[in-house]
Amino acid sequence: MILRIRTIDFTASGREIVRLRDVDTAEITVGRASENTIHLPDLAVEQQHLRITPQPNGELLVEAAGTLGFTLDGRTSTGGAIDPERGGEVGLGSYRLEIGRADDGVPLITVRQITQDGGELKDRLRGFTLERALPSRRIMSWAALAVILLAFLAIPVWSHLHRPEVEPDSGAHGQEIGGNVLMDASWRTGDLSSAHHGLEGQCEACHTTPFVAVTDQTCLTCHEDSFDDSDHANPQRMANGRAPFGAGEQLLWDIAQVFNKPGPGACTDCHTEHEGAGAMEPTSEQFCADCHETLDARLTDTALGNASDFGKIHPQFQALVTPTRGAEAQRVSLDDVRGDFGGLKFPHDMHLSATNGVGRMANRLNPGDGPLDCASCHTPTSDGVRFQPVNMEQSCEGCHSLVYDQVGSTFRSLRHGNVDAMQADLAAADRAPRHPVSTGRQRPGMFAEGGIYYGNFSRVSSAGLARNALAPDGICGECHYPATGSGQLAVVPVVQTSRYFQHGWFDHNEHKQEDCTTCHAADTSSKATDLLLPGIAICRDCHLGETASEAEVPSGCAMCHSYHPRAGAAPASQSRPIQISARDPPRIANRAR
């Protein structure tokens, strides 16, 4: 069979030399040896590398002569048939044998050498990876590094160092005012508390000097009038009262001081910021317990009981009471209290009874309202924290009438609270024409004048009324004690204490869901001197220490106490923001009365 072999060579100058020859053979051999039909001078080619045998159906069978294979259309192979009509390419070493058909129909084998540049191939192979499709990791890394360091470090630092010096301004209504440092909002670790919300954008107001912690001095820039060094206790006594640190705590403080943290006892120890919007986090009871848990061991002369946890270590409450008539008001533990003299005779049990005369009278005067209850006399203050003093005219006089005369349809009452006016009214009463007591008609028999059942409804002598007013059954003496010594008609002043606990805070409003009698045993109290205050045990039904998970209301010290006491102001509540009342409500209402 005739086959045409076309050999393409290149001269040194790169010119192509094409040689054509026809061979008529049953088998074409290909290899490095010169006796082969196609001689390929390439060391990568075997001496006898492959045989090409024309088949009866016109295909050319290509087989490896030795063990080394070749590539057939680029794929490694040791044998295969190529139809010259369809074409195919055999590769061995650097040579390619392209099999096809010449124009005259003779099968054509074109032999050419491929110059393969190793470096170029390597470069080509890189195309398989993503390197070609994406920017280099190095460039991306440098870009990210530069952007982040510039935006989040260089700009804020530069801007902080070159900021204009201005006074911090917390805004007219606490609204946020932008600061003078660029991009430092990206450093904010959390929102400020509502108290400092106006400073939200002005980090430099507190963070004044680079790498220096916020000091007490910084806080006092705005709070200089609010506190002084000794508002909690004498600084020297506080220093003496603080328990020595344990090893772990000492280590932490040592490390903190290496980093220039102020303290212990610095403002920022208790008042942590950037804890999120809303009220500032109340101070943990541990801060108080650091000193107060074993205070008596270090301050042996202290009047304060040890306290560390409301449920475990806390002294019994001390109430401000007047133990006996004429005594000075003093704070007495509820365990030791004998009574509280308020200058009034008032049995709570009698007034709260539903079955006695009081109850029936209340029923008759206010049908449907039932007997008296606490709210009949006790009205909360507007903030609901405490109660207004009981007012005689509103609460008592409905039953305890001071009417002494009727003129026409007008009832004349004595003026409560003013003895001189009372005496003047009574004296004047005798001079006025009065409604006759008897009609002049006689009653018969033993009911007649002189009979044993004669009722002598004579005129009330106003002078006698005044004279007997302070007797135990007298119009005043029924509720009041007569004041002695002045030689004049007078009663002992009434004191209604509106706040018994001077250093603790109790908010009635927060306890509205409880009945009054849960804490105040008024329904069994028969004397006005009974101090109807609940002891710590009753509070502990619901309130235990901050960490007491079993408590209905875990309660830290700050729920009732304030480190910086401000008279009349609630401590930092755990449920509500601090409310500083504009005016100071009187601590003891009516004391001067």
Place this chain on the structure above:
Amino acid sequence: MASRVSGRANKRYAVDEARRDEDHEGFLRHKGFRWLWVSLLVCLIAIAGYAMADVRPRPNGGTWMGYTLGTVGALLIVWLALLGIRKRNMTAGRWSLKAWTSAHVYLGLSLIVVGTLHTGFQFGWNVHTLAYTLMILVILSGLYGIFVYATLPRAIAANREQMTKAQMLESLAALDRQLETAAQPLGREESDLVIAALAADPFRASAIARLTNSYPRCRTDAALKGMASSAAGEKVIALLRKRRGQLAQIRRHMRLRALLDIWLYFHVPMTIALIAALTAHIVSVFYYW
């Protein structure tokens, strides 16, 4: 005597086998998961410390526990990033690259726990959360890397069909040379189609095209569609089909390589970005101390 010889052979076999096993032990199973246990221990200590530490008023990065966890985390991040330097020096033994890589993987995973506890679960739009987010993204990309390193090489080997990448290209080149010859009798329009197909570089493909293996504007496909059937056309069409098959193999390889490599394009730049954000995070905290 024979038993002694066979005994010695057995022993050598066992030694060889042991060595082979050790050689074949991947970085994940290195030394019986040694670093997995170390990492779990680190997590356990961090969680126990977080749970037991009485920090006030609430856990966050600014408490003593927060600073401790933050310091551990920052040191870990720096050490983990050093793998980029370490991997360029291969050594064996205790500090072999395999041991280092194993520790890199497991200690890197423990950073999820250490880093998250350091935040005290407080997040915001700030450089601190940026650093945390970058850290998590780096870890997630690393997890993806481990996953593909474990699964894709088998698929790549299967796709190769005993061919090297050079052979795939050579095969394509062989087909192109034949196409060039076979297309000689074609008319202008069809010739242009063949020229376009031959000129298209298979590697001129976007990252998306590589990852999805989707080439809607493939010139070879277009040439096949536009080719009229004629005697000369038949041969060219057959060659174009072969070319399409070869291209498909190359493109599958490119897809698998892209899936295998893509994580590093996130892992490495984001690690550098993380180091930058971490620097800004630490400096800013002390700057506004």
